[in-house]
Amino acid sequence: MGVTEKMWDALTTIIKMNDKVERMAGTMKTQQEKIENLTARIIRLETALEIALSSGIAGKPSPSKRLEHKT
Template sequence: MGITDKVWSAFTSVIKLEDKVNRQSEAMKSQQQKIEDLTGRVIRLEAQLELLTGVALLKRLKND
C-alpha cells in the first residue's frame, strides 16, 4: 500500500466520520425538539390540573 492509498484512506475515513457526526447532530436536534414539545405539554397539563384542583377545592368549601 503506497502513501497515496494511505492518504486516500485517511481522507475517506474523515469524510465518513464527518457524515456520522452530521447525522448525530440532526438526530440530536430532532430529539431536542421532541423534548421541548413534551415539556410544553406537561406545563399545560400542570396548569390545567392546578386550575381543576382549585375549582374542586372551592366547590368543596362552598358546599361545607
C-alpha cells in the first residue's frame, strides 16, 4: 500500500466522519427543539394547576394531596 493510497483512505475517513457529525448535529437540534416545547408545555400545565388550586376550582385539596412549593 503506497503513501498516496494511505492518504486517500485517511481523507475518505475524514469526509465520512464529517458527514456523521453533521447528521448528529441536525438530530441534536431537533431533540433540543422537542425538549424546549415540552418544557413550555409543563410550565403551562403548572401555571394552570396553580391557578386552579389558588382559586378553589379544584376544590379544597387535602394536606396529603397538596403540592410542595420548591424554590
